Amino acid sequence: MFRWMVQRDLTLAWRRRADVMSTLFFFVIVVSLFPLSIGPETQLLRSIAPGVVWVAALLASMLSLGRLFANDYQDGTLEQMLLTPQPLYLIVLAKVLASWLVSGVPLALMSPILGLQFGLPGNSLSVLVLSLILGTPVLALIGSIGAALTLGLRGAGVLIALLVLPLYIPVLIFGAGAVDASINGVSAQANLSLLGAVLAIAFVFSPWATSAALRISLE
Amino acid sequence: MAKRKINWYKYASPVNFYPIAGRMIPWFAIPAAILFVIGLYVGFIKAPPDFQQGEVYRIIFIHVPAAWMGMFLYIIMAIYAGIGWAFNARLSSMMASSISITGAMFTFLSLVTGSLWGKPTWGTWWVWDARMTSTLILMFLYIGFISLQAAIDDPRRADRAGAVLALVGVINIPIIYFSVQWWNTLHQGATIRILNKPTMAPPMLAAMLIMLAACWLYSIAIVLYRLRCIIVERERSALQVAAAAA
Numbered sequence: 001m002f003r004w005m006v007q008r009d010l011t012l013a014w015r016r017r018a019d020v021m022s023t024l025f026f027f028v029i030v031v032s033l034f035p036l037s038i039g040p041e042t043q044l045l046r047s048i049a050p051g052v053v054w055v056a057a058l059l060a061s062m063l064s065l066g067r068l069f070a071n072d073y074q075d076g077t078l079e080q081m082l083l084t085p086q087p088l089y090l091i092v093l094a095k096v097l098a099s100w101l102v103s104g105v106p107l108a109l110m111s112p113i114l115g116l117q118f119g120l121p122g123n124s125l126s127v128l129v130l131s132l133i134l135g136t137p138v139l140a141l142i143g144s145i146g147a148a149l150t151l152g153l154r155g156a157g158v159l160i161a162l163l164v165l166p167l168y169i170p171v172l173i174f175g176a177g178a179v180d181a182s183i184n185g186v187s188a189q190a191n192l193s194l195l196g197a198v199l200a201i202a203f204v205f206s207p208w209a210t211s212a213a214l215r216i217s218l219e
Numbered sequence: 220m221a222k223r224k225i226n227w228y229k230y231a232s233p234v235n236f237y238p239i240a241g242r243m244i245p246w247f248a249i250p251a252a253i254l255f256v257i258g259l260y261v262g263f264i265k266a267p268p269d270f271q272q273g274e275v276y277r278i279i280f281i282h283v284p285a286a287w288m289g290m291f292l293y294i295i296m297a298i299y300a301g302i303g304w305a306f307n308a309r310l311s312s313m314m315a316s317s318i319s320i321t322g323a324m325f326t327f328l329s330l331v332t333g334s335l336w337g338k339p340t341w342g343t344w345w346v347w348d349a350r351m352t353s354t355l356i357l358m359f360l361y362i363g364f365i366s367l368q369a370a371i372d373d374p375r376r377a378d379r380a381g382a383v384l385a386l387v388g389v390i391n392i393p394i395i396y397f398s399v400q401w402w403n404t405l406h407q408g409a410t411i412r413i414l415n416k417p418t419m420a421p422p423m424l425a426a427m428l429i430m431l432a433a434c435w436l437y438s439i440a441i442v443l444y445r446l447r448c449i450i451v452e453r454e455r456s457a458l459q460v461a462a463a464a465a
Contacts, residue, residue, distance in 0.1 A: 166359035170398035
């Protein structure tokens with residue numbers, strides 16, 4: 001069932017490749033705006049790179065949240081999913097996993113190119129990718145709570161940002177901190193371990209909260 | 220030994236609680252006003268000036284209670300929201316909505332007084348100090364809760380959605396707090412402590428505690444007052460029936 005759900009969502013995403021691509025290009029464009037507005041000094045760019053890439057990843061992953069449940073909600077599929085005997089926890093987890101595969105993983109794979117634009121050394125590039133691989137699933141998991149709570153509301157897009165961004169702060173701190181540490185020649189392991197710990201907590205608790213929120217929203 | 224039994228369930232109904240809340244308000248509001256006056260008197264006139272900071276430090280008499288209230292009220296709000304969600308108790312959820320505004324107000328107040336104090340003491344309005352940053356994030360969490368409830372038209376859905384958000388926020392608060400503190404120590408060598416006083420003069424401590432008590436009583440009074448407004452708004456028809464029956 002789990003695999004079937006993931007496959008279904010991936011197929012749907014594949015049929016609408018433009019949506020996925022637009023999120024990715026949003027990420028690239030936002031990051032590219034910073035050198036244009038700040039100036040091309042390598043030293044300055046290198047020191048702001050972790051923060052800029054991570055903030056852009058936060059914003060980009062929020063764009064895809066609106067799609068997480070909205071389409072299924074509109075055509076009634078979501079209601080049927082709630083009625084199935086399978087645990088809602090697993091359904092939510094499958095949907096989040098699929099959404100991460102199409103939005104989080106491309107961001108992480110694209111990030112070394114952006115890191116090169118900012119003059120990051122090779123070692124930091126791999127830390128950047130690793131931190132995004134660990135961090136973006138947390139963003140998807142926490143974001144799914146916000147997406148479920150705001151399902152079908154007026155102005156849901158802006159509201160999600162208000163609800164979810166404060167909860168993203170630890171991920172931002174640890175993720176950008178890891179890259180920052182590697183630039184300064186310190187081991188990034190502490191930050192990456194903390195990021196992994198946050199991922200473990202979010203993995204256990206947030207699908208549960210999302211299921212509760214979905215039941216409330218679909219009453 | 221005839222013990223009078225109180226039927227608590229009766230008072231869990233908003234319509235029945237409405238008149239009681241009305242009667243309770245003066246019992247909290249009047250002591251709050253008296254304690255505010257005493258606290259300000261002790262704080263401004265009795266307490267000696269600080270030997271390092273002079274007169275400036277006196278803002279802590281409102282700043283520290285406001286910061287504490289901001290934090291406590293979030294937890295209390297989450298508890299009420301959780302009870303309202305788990306037991307389907309409307310009154311609890313209404314309490315949570317009512318508390319959220321007061322909590323946000325106190326958090327805002329503590330940020331403003333903090334920056335007013337920071338300017339003459341640290342020479343800057345804002346420092347990315349761990350406590351200030353986490354208070355700012357707490358403020359964002361309040362804003363999220365309030366705007367989520369404002370965006371949902373159906374009051375029962377608003378209550379439950381708010382409860383999920385408040386509980387998620389409560390789990391997150393320690394994580395946010397530690398991440399911010401840790402981030403802060405990484406970036407700045409020396410952290411600035413807000414209350415770097417090993418010993419406080421007794422009148423200072425007394426003034427602060429009196430002001431804290433006053434803030435608690437004020438919060439209870441204003442929360443009950445707002446609760447009455449929410450009850451009137453939501454349960455208008457039931458109140459009219461109750462009034463007609465009485």
